[in-house]
Amino acid sequence: MRVERFLTDSAQAFPEKTALVTADRRLTYAELNRLTDALASSLAAQGVKRSDRVLVFMDNCWEAVVSIFAILKAGGTFSPINSSTKGNKLTYIIGNCEPAAILTQGRLMPVVREALAEHPGRQIAVLSTEGRNGVPEGAGSFIAALEAEATPPAHGSVETDLAMLIYTSGSTGQPKGVMMTHDNIEAASRSIITYLEGRSGDIVLNVLPLAFDYGLYQLLMTFRLGATLVLEKSFAFPQAIFDLMRRERVTGFPLVPTMAAMILRMTELQPGFLPDVRYLTNTAAALPAEHIAQLRGLFPGARLYSMYGLTECKRCTYLPPEELDRRPGSVGIAIPGTQAFVVDDTGAQVPPGVEGELVIRGPHVMQGYWRNEQATSAMLKPGPDGVIQMHTGDLFRTDAEGFLYFVGRKDDIIKTRGEKVAPKEVEAVLHALPGVAEAVVAGIPDPILGQAVTAMVVLSNPALTEREVLAHCARNLEDFMVPKRIVFKDALPRTDTGKVSRRLAAGELEQAA
Template sequence: MRVEEFLENSARLDGGKTALVAGDKRFSYAEFDTAASRLASSLAGGGIVRGDRVLVFMNNCWEAAISLFAILKAGATAVPVNPSTKADKLAYVIGNCEAAGILTQGKLLPVVTEARTIEPRHLFVASTTFRGAGPGEGVADFETCLGGSGTNVDHRGIDVDLALLIYTSGSTGRPKGVMMTHRNVEAAATSITAYLDNTADDIILNVLPLAFDYGLYQLLMAVKLGATIVLEASFAFPQAIFDRIREEGVTGFPLVPTMAAMILQMRDLEPDFLPSLRYITNTAAALPPAHIARLRELFPRATVYSMYGLTECKRCTYLPPAELDRRPGSVGIAIPNTEAFVVDDDGQRVPPGVSGELVIRGPHVMQGYWRNDEATNKMLRPGPNPWEKVLYTGDLFRTDEEGFLYFVGRKDDIIKTRGEKVAPKEVETVLHAHPGIAEAVVIGLPDPVLGQAIAALVVLSDSALTERDIIKHCAAHLEDFMVPRLIEFRDALPKTDTGKVSRRLAAETLEAAE
């Protein structure tokens, strides 16, 4: 099945149902599908053809949701780009994927103008954000495009065509474009909605950027099921989000660890203050067990799903909620229709308790990186069958005797100190267990004696806490070589565009301060 069929099928089954809520705009499935078809027709009229790459450079707005499906209805490949992206990076993405078009907002047009080192065939702008100014020459007015006939585009695409090109955050070097076919997307969406027990009755609130695959899939999965998606631009004002959850009767709330930390720092929240929530999910980075326990206290009716994934296959594992008390530090088992196993440096499976690289096998594994064979060959390697490739994640894991997986750390993140190997995640788990610490990230700094010294950047929820207190806490729970030698206090931790704490940026801030 192609992804645009998610929308077409849901519109056919229950066209009057609310599909999308964004700000003060509400779209039924019939309205959503019609708007996407009209925009697709305008894209095709502007020269967009099957296989073209078209950027969606917008925040979480109704225009972005319609644009994504319109691109697919036109037979093209959607390339979602975070609206906080600067001109130089945007220029790289435009050039790298040879974009045939860009759909953006008026307020972002200056960034697009600066970034257009090559000319896409068409530029579509949501004029509602122009604040009275009209689109410039060579720019199509988004609203006008939605007023067309909406004739379906006969692109003759199939499900092995490229649906999405999602650029990684680029923590090392240039960002890489992850290639996902319609078949990849359907496999991932089907698996995730199965273990979350999603139905058409769900109302999912999404504050995560649609350019972030975790946020994007909230839209795709909701539309596939005929559920309702509520889009919000950010989590900057949590109380406003909580009000929205109450107003809409939201049942599903995807978050990342930084959002969990914000919630847990709020002192005036009473348990069960959002009774409509059926489930909460987390990915991007593992939630510390202490945070999971406190979230469960605040949301006693909500099932908490701790998950692990990466852009190259969307989702890898989830912890069945019944196992939360028994294995709070685990990211669980492989998602349905997926195989996850741990191997050594020679690619041989390792026994329980032994750390190695996690390998993922399944229909949701990416096709590779766009025009980057070297990076592709590092991540995709021959599988058990001669026709398949499996994904080497670059992450270190171990399993217990029953096969449940535990994240150890990124292979590149391992700190070597005093001749010992230390996984930053293990130290961070201990730090997060202290009630006075809201967030923490651990890195290794060059040291002439130790090789690397363990350093921690910490955001406090208790301002009375001292460096001595934290080191004493760590010494009580960690082996001596794992105790941080340096504690730095911060008002906030450095994060990527998707809100994930960045170990690389944290290291750069410490090194710059020396």
């Protein structure tokens, strides 16, 4: 199934149903279908053809949703770009994927112009969401394009064509373009919908960027189901979001750990304050066990799914909610229709309890990194039977029943005093201390220890002292794992997608040392 059918099939089945709710517009499936037809026709008139890349450089808005499905209807490959992206990074992306067009917002045109100035000979159509009379210099009118003849072009694309090129933020170096076909997206969305028990009556809130695959799939899965997506730009004002959720009777609430920490710091919230929510999901990073317990207390009628995934395959594992009490620290089992197992350096599977690298197999695994054979071959390797499998670079272990536990990134492991320390283990102990809201742990170069275990902590109880935190760690960790220093901060450093950045934290801690 080609991905644009997520919209067209639902438009046929539920034409008058509300598909999308944003701050300034509500659109039915029929209205969205017509708008995407019109924009697809306009893109084709601009020269966009089968397999051409088109950048969607916008924040979370209805125009971004229309853009994604219009590009697919034109036979192109959409590439969502975070609206916080700066000119130098956009310059790199343009040079890397050579887009045929860029769909953007008027306020972002200065960044687009800066990036295009570095590619003076490249022919790229630019459409801005500003009104017809207010189109920024150098751009066509997105609004006028929506008034084009509403007949999508016949493009001849097939399910094995690329549907999406999504750039990873990357811990080092330039971002890499993850290549996902229509088949990849179909398989991933079908699998996730299966274990979430998705239904057409769902109303899903999404405050995560559409340029972040977790946020993007809220759109894709909702439209595939014929459900309703409530799209917001951020979680900066939680009370306003909660009011919106109550008004719209939201049933699905995707979280990242940052959002969970914000919610749990709001002491005035009472259990059941969002009574319509039937499920919560978490990915991007593992939730501390203490946060899981507190969230379950606030959402007593909801199912909580702890998950693990990578942009390179969308989702790897999920923990069935009924297993939370038995193994709150687990990220579960392979998602339906896929395989996940732990191997040693030779590629052989390891027994339960032994740490190794997580390997993923299935129809949701990417095709590779765009124009980066070296990075592709490092991640996608043939298994013993010749089938390509994805080596995640993450350390895991399993329990006796095959449930998976995240240990840490291979390159995150701290080597101190000749011992290896997984930052996540130290963070779990820190999160268990009342008064600690968030924590991130990194290894800082040390002439004697090699690396010194160092923690950056955000407090919910400002009276807590470094001595008390260290004493708690000493009671619960082996001596070589106890941080040598605790640095208190008002907030932890984060990536554009809101994930806590261990790399940025390490840089700040090293500078402050």
